[in-house]
Amino acid sequence: MSTVLQLTDVYRAAHVLKSVVRRTELIHAPKINPESTIYLKPECLQHTGSFKLRGAYYKISQLSEEEKSHGVIACSAGNHAQGVALGAKANGIKSLICLPEGAPISKVEATKKYGADVRLVPGVYDDAYAEALRLRDKHGYTFVHPFDDPLVIAGQGTIGLEIIDELPDVDAVIVPVGGGGLISGVAFAIKSINPNVKVYGVQATGAPSMVKSLSGGERITLPSVSTVADGIAVKEPGEHTFELCREYVDDIVTVTDDEIAAAILAMMEQEKLVAEGAGAVAVAAAMFDKVPVKGRKVVCLVSGGNIDVNMLSRVINRGLIKSGRQYAVTIDLSDNPGVLAHVSKVVGELGGNIISVTHERTSTDTPIASCTLRLVMETRNHEHIEIIRRGLAEAGYQVVK
Structure with a gap:
C-alpha cells in the first residue's frame, strides 16, 4: 500500500507549503514525564490553530482549473474546515463546509471568518461526511477529504520531515489519531527516512475506531463515538490511512477523557500552550505511560489548539481532579x-x-x-x-x- 504515497510527494508538499504554513519548532517539556526527554511539536500554534491547514492547502493547490471552477466542499469536526476555508480563499475559489451541529462554536465561527459557507448537520462527523458527499453529487463540487486522500496525507507528512530535520536522533513520535490522515503522513515520512524511529498513535477511549480496526484486521465502523476530543471522534478510519497505519505505525493506544483533561492542564501550566482535546492525547499518552517512553527522546505532536472557552473551563476542572x-x-x-x-x-x-x-x-x-x-x-x-x-x-x- 506504500505505493499510494512516495517520499517525493511529501517533499513536494513541503516545497508548496514553505511559504504558507508556520514551521512549528519543537519545545522541550521536561515536566511532562521526568523519566524521558519530551519535546512538543506545537501545531496548536499553526495558522488556523491546527495541522489541518497543511493537508487541505496542499490538496487544493494541486486541483486542476476545472476542479477549482466548481468550488470545493468538505466535511469536518472543525479544524479541517478552517484549513479548507483558508486554502480555498488563498486560491481564489469558493468553499462550502459541512460541520456536525455539535461542533464547538469557536470552530464554526472561525470557519466562517476564513470565508467559507457553513452547513450544520445533525449528528457527528460521519453524518457531516455523508451530507457533503450528497451535496457534491448534487451540485458538482470538488470534494476535499479530511484524511483519506494521498495529497492530504502528503501535506500532513511534512510534519514528519520537520521533526526529523530538527531532532535527527529522536527515538519515538506520538501522534493523535482520528481518521488517520495525520499519523499516516507522519509515520510514512519518518519511517521512510529512519525506520528505527518508533511511531505511536493515540485515540480516545470513546472513539477507538483505528485501534479496533487494526486489532480486527479490517476497517470497522463504530456505532457511536463520545469524547472530549471532538477532533478525533471518527467512527471509521480511512481506506488509505488504515493500510498505511498497518504498515508504518508501531502501536496505537487509548487515553481517557480525564487523562486528556490532565494533559491540557499540564500544557497550560508548564508550557503556556492551549491545546484542544484531540491535540492533547499524545501528551496524555506520555504522561500516563501508555507507550514506552522511559529513557527515550520523544516528540509529542500537539495537533491543535481550537478549544471552545466554555469547554476549557470544564476541562480544567476535570484536569485538576485527575491531577490531584x-x-x-x-x-x-x-x-x-x-x-x-x-x-x-x-x-x-x-x-x-x-x-x-x-x-x-x-x-x-x-x-x-x-x-x-x-x-x-x-x-x-x-x-x-x-x-x-x-x-x-x-x-x-x-x-x-
Whole structure:
C-alpha cells in the first residue's frame, strides 16, 4: 500500500507549503514525564490553530482549473474546515463546509471568518461526511477529504520531515489519531527516512475506531463515538490511512477523557500552550505511560489548539481532579456547635484550601443527630490528598468518600 504515497510527494508538499504554513519548532517539556526527554511539536500554534491547514492547502493547490471552477466542499469536526476555508480563499475559489451541529462554536465561527459557507448537520462527523458527499453529487463540487486522500496525507507528512530535520536522533513520535490522515503522513515520512524511529498513535477511549480496526484486521465502523476530543471522534478510519497505519505505525493506544483533561492542564501550566482535546492525547499518552517512553527522546505532536472557552473551563476542572489538584470529600459528622470549624481547622493545618462547603442535615441516609459535610478543596497532588484523608480520620472524623 506504500505505493499510494512516495517520499517525493511529501517533499513536494513541503516545497508548496514553505511559504504558507508556520514551521512549528519543537519545545522541550521536561515536566511532562521526568523519566524521558519530551519535546512538543506545537501545531496548536499553526495558522488556523491546527495541522489541518497543511493537508487541505496542499490538496487544493494541486486541483486542476476545472476542479477549482466548481468550488470545493468538505466535511469536518472543525479544524479541517478552517484549513479548507483558508486554502480555498488563498486560491481564489469558493468553499462550502459541512460541520456536525455539535461542533464547538469557536470552530464554526472561525470557519466562517476564513470565508467559507457553513452547513450544520445533525449528528457527528460521519453524518457531516455523508451530507457533503450528497451535496457534491448534487451540485458538482470538488470534494476535499479530511484524511483519506494521498495529497492530504502528503501535506500532513511534512510534519514528519520537520521533526526529523530538527531532532535527527529522536527515538519515538506520538501522534493523535482520528481518521488517520495525520499519523499516516507522519509515520510514512519518518519511517521512510529512519525506520528505527518508533511511531505511536493515540485515540480516545470513546472513539477507538483505528485501534479496533487494526486489532480486527479490517476497517470497522463504530456505532457511536463520545469524547472530549471532538477532533478525533471518527467512527471509521480511512481506506488509505488504515493500510498505511498497518504498515508504518508501531502501536496505537487509548487515553481517557480525564487523562486528556490532565494533559491540557499540564500544557497550560508548564508550557503556556492551549491545546484542544484531540491535540492533547499524545501528551496524555506520555504522561500516563501508555507507550514506552522511559529513557527515550520523544516528540509529542500537539495537533491543535481550537478549544471552545466554555469547554476549557470544564476541562480544567476535570484536569485538576485527575491531577490531584482538587479534592472533594464527604464526611459524616455529629451535628454539634463548633464541629464544622474544627474540620476546617484540620484541613487548613494540613495545607488544604477549602473552596466549597455543603452542609446537609435533612438526608434520610444519616442519623437524626448527624449531618453530612461535603468539602471541595485545592490540594497539591494525590499524596497531599492522602495526608488530608489520614488527618481527618486521626481527628475522629468518618470519611465517607
